[in-house]
Amino acid sequence: MNRGARSLFTRGVLGGAMALMLCHTALALDINQANEAELDSVKGMGPSLTAKVLKARAHGPFKDWSDLMQRVSGIRRNKAQQFSAQGLTVNGQPLESTP
Template sequence: MFRKILVTAAMLAAFGHAYAAVDVNTANEDALRGIKGIGPAKAKAILDERAAHGPFKDPADLGKRVKGLGGHTVERLQAEGLAVGPAGAAANAQVAASAQTKGAAASADASKSNPSVAVKK
């Protein structure tokens, strides 16, 4: 029973994460810092670059313009909920939905391999 509750909580958290995308072109410092992997210095660097040169076109543009954000780092941040423009928000929702589907399949497999048995006292 505890396992079912835990799996349900994990699925709800993953589902909620799909709607928690933060658009780098509209977010303030607090919203950026809410993304795992972005601290105060990186959030300030993103905001300063956006203020100086305008919005980011795509993830590659973000990685190129902000020092310390390479391609792999930007991909990881996108997986954590960072979106770059409207297309980025749609892509993040797809990534989160596929992760949720994979999690549901894994929990279904786990419940098949470990059946529970009711014991009367």
Template sequence: MLKKLLFAVASMIVTMGFAFADVDVNKADQAALDGVKGIGPAKSKAIIAERSKNGNFKDWADFETRVKGIGDKNSAKLSQAGLTVNGQPKPAVAGAAVNTTATAPATAASAKATSKDTKTK
């Protein structure tokens, strides 16, 4: 009984890992696109139809322009959910994560300086 439970938990963890894998819009089939949060069957069909008709997407701007209903905000959410174009996440999404981390130490340092200034006065 315990072995079956452990096996079930291990299987669930492994499948969750696959769910968060990056999906390239130029290589994915409909099932893979449907697995990305925010893309349903209708949107995945539209993506595949556009890709079949006019070739692979060059970049995120090309993807947003060619697929109806994919704008800047929607594409940012899709990128965060694991969608890539030519293996690349949307640049603004990647930059936002880096900037947040970079500013955190500066904010903490300025808070300490403010705290010291208040104590010495």
């Protein structure tokens, strides 16, 4: 491999590794720790639903996904699955799939 090809290969590998690290960081978001801007950044959340989440969370952290869905109108199973697929967690746990 010549010097130019090696340099290009190295940049590609390093760029890919960096993208994976950033992607993992961007996806790791716990609903009990996230601030307003972070919640708004979740596709499908929006300002109205974010406000409901923050209001419910002010009364105490969410125990699990079931607790979240009971306490926040507008988050039901389909929406929870959408959020979990984007990396949102409740107490570090993704939504468990139903068989």
